[in-house]
Amino acid sequence: MIYFVGAGPGDPELITVKGAKLLARADVVIYTGSLVNRELLDLCKPETEIYNSAGMHLEEITQIMINAHQAGREVVRLHTGDPSLYGAIQEQMDALNSTAVPYAVVPGVSSFLAAAAAIPHELTLPGITQTVILTRMEGRTPVPKKESISSLAAHNATMCIFLSVHMLDGLARELITGGYGDQTPVVVVEKASWPDERVVTGTLANIAEKAREAGINRTAMIIVGDVLKADYTPSRLYDPDFTHGFRGGKS
The missing domain is CATH 3.30.950.10 (Tetrapyrrole methylase, C-terminal domain)
Structure with missing residues (x-):
């Protein structure tokens, strides 16, 4: 399986628990070296193959993922922030679709x-x-x-x-x-x-x-x-006169 994982914004503790677990068991990791905090790679196994995608083009990246999957290895494609925003993952997913390689996306903190x-x-x-x-x-x-x-x-x-x-x-x-x-x-x-x-x-x-x-x-x-900076109206969510399904009004 290929996992596109959001690494979070920088602080290595802001990766999700699910993302951290996937990194810890991955056999192959391809990370966005220009932005991802390298401390996250400390979560990987000593024998994990790690690639920096900063100098790679699309075909190189997808071929590593495809080859690893065909060899029965688990892959994490580690993107900064959340991969759905300016992550250029659609073209990678489309390439995997064309070869019927399964993948999943794990969101991250933008x-x-x-x-x-x-x-x-x-x-x-x-x-x-x-x-x-x-x-x-x-x-x-x-x-x-x-x-x-x-x-x-x-x-x-x-x-x-x-x-x-x-x-x-x-x-x-x-x-x-x-x-x-x-x-x-x-x-x-x-x-x-x-x-x-x-x-x-x-x-x-x-x-x-x-x-x-x-x-x-x-x-x-x-x-x-x-x-x-503007003055605002406090939320009605905690207004004592505002009732909803979990709270009645003031008695």
């Missing part, structure tokens, strides 16, 4: 969740927003026109923006053009959950300059939205 914990702040607040948009700026990977940053900004929801900190000047301009005010709060979290995690706060008017001064230009999550 970097946007680790960034929210680092601030720390809730991303959805009553009366402010109940929507979180996960997206990225267009770079070498194109983005559909209808999903441009300025188009998404029109919703004024909380936005968690991946893979874009090196384009922060342009990103801020696009967000303002789309409808956020220039004083909208922004938080940049570099290497969320790693020992050298850093948090930079600002507004759309000054966040690019602040990130430059801090020397942050890669491996960072950008969180934007009024949810980071």
